[in-house]
Amino acid sequence: DTEVTQTPKHLVMGMTNKKSLKCEQHMGHRAMYWYKQKAKKPPELMFVYSYEKLSINESVPSRFSPECPNSSLLNLHLHALQPEDSALYLCASSQGQGKGGYTFGSGTRLTVV
Amino acid sequence: GENVEQHPSTLSVQEGDSAVIKCTYSDSASNYFPWYKQELGKGPQLIIDIRSNVGEKKDQRIAVTLNKTAKHFSLHITETQPEDSAVYFCAASRGFKTIFGAGTRLFVKA
Numbered sequence: 001d002t003e004v005t006q007t008p009k010h011l012v013m014g015m016t017n018k019k020s021l022k023c024e025q026h027m028g029h030r031a032m033y034w035y036k037q038k039a040k041k042p043p044e045l046m047f048v049y050s051y052e053k054l055s056i057n058e059s060v061p062s063r064f065s066p067e068c069p070n071s072s073l074l075n076l077h078l079h080a081l082q083p084e085d086s087a088l089y090l091c092a093s094s095q096g097q098g099k100g101g102y103t104f105g106s107g108t109r110l111t112v113v
Numbered sequence: 114g115e116n117v118e119q120h121p122s123t124l125s126v127q128e129g130d131s132a133v134i135k136c137t138y139s140d141s142a143s144n145y146f147p148w149y150k151q152e153l154g155k156g157p158q159l160i161i162d163i164r165s166n167v168g169e170k171k172d173q174r175i176a177v178t179l180n181k182t183a184k185h186f187s188l189h190i191t192e193t194q195p196e197d198s199a200v201y202f203c204a205a206s207r208g209f210k211t212i213f214g215a216g217t218r219l220f221v222k223a
Contacts, residue, residue: 004156031209042202042213043157056209090156097208101147104156 003027006091006105014113015081021108023074023091031055031097032074034066035090037107043090049074050097081112115140117205119214127222132190134217136203139184143205143212146179146186151200151216160201161188193221 004025013019023032031050035043048056049068057066063085065077074091088109092102118137126132138146144165149157163170163177163186170177174193179186186205190197198221203214 040216042216044213045211048209050209092156098145098206101145101149101159101162102157102211104149104158106154106156 004091004093004103004105006089006108008108009106010109010111012111012113013078013081015083017081018077018079020078021076021089021091021110023076023105024072025093025103026072027093027103028071029093029095029103030071031094032068033092033094033102034074034076035092035104037088037090039087047076078110081110083112086111115143115205115210115212117203117212117214119203119217121217122215123218123220125220125222126193128193128195130193132193132197132219132221134188134201134203134219136186136188136205136214137184138186138205138212140205140207140212141184142207145206146177147204147206147211148177148188149202149204149213151202153199157202190219193219195221195223197221 007022034046037043046060047066052068063080067075088107090107091105094102147162150160151157174191176189200216202216204211
C-alpha cells in the first residue's frame with residue numbers, strides 16, 4: 001500500500017464550526033506533514049510530526065490544531081476559521097528526516113463561508 | 114529567509130519536444146532536491162530526486178542535474194507526451210524543511 005488517504009475530499013464549514021481533517025498511511029513512514037496550498041501556489045508547510053511527536057509548527061494560528069494519535073494517523077482540527085483559510089489541505093508522509101521525498105494525499109478542499 | 118526560484122512559470126511545447134525547468138536555491142545547507150508533478154485535483158507526486166553528492170540522475174525520459182557551486186538544479190523531460198501536461202514543482206530540503214519553488218505549468222500540445 002503506497003497511498004496516503006485523506007478524508008473528506010471536500011468540506012464547507014462556517015466560521016463558528018468545528019471540523020476535523022483526517023489522514024492515514026500504511027507505508028510504515030515515521031514522519032507526517034500538513035501542508036496548505038492556495039490556488040496556483042506551491043504547498044506551504046504547516047506542521048511536521050516525527051515518531052508521533054510534533055517537530056515543527058510553522059507559526060500556524062491556534063485555530064488549526066494538529067494531532068497524531070498513532071504512527072498511521074494524522075488529524076487536523078479546525079475551529080473558528082476565517083474565509084482566507086479556504087485552501088487545499090495536503091497531508092504527506094516520508095520515511096523520516098533526510099530519507100527521501102514525500103508521498104502526498106489528494107488533499108481536502110476546504111471552503112470557509 | 115530561504116527561497117527557491119523556479120523558471121519558467123509557464124512552458125508550452127509540441128509533443129515529442131524536450132522541456133527544461135530550472136531552479137535556484139538560496140540555502141547552501143540544502144542537501145536533497147525532489148521534483149513533484151501535480152495534476153488537476155490531485156496532490157503532488159514525486160517524480161525524481163537528487164542528493165547533493167550527485168551531479169546528475171536519469172529515469173527513462175526524465176533527468177535532473179545539480180550544480181552545487183551555483184546552487185542551480187534543473188529538470189529535463191525528453192520526448193514529451195500530452196500526459197506530461199501538469200504543474201511541476203522543484204524543492205530544496207534540509208532536514209524536515211522543504212522549500213518549494215513557485216511551480217511551472219507545462220502544456221504539451223498534441
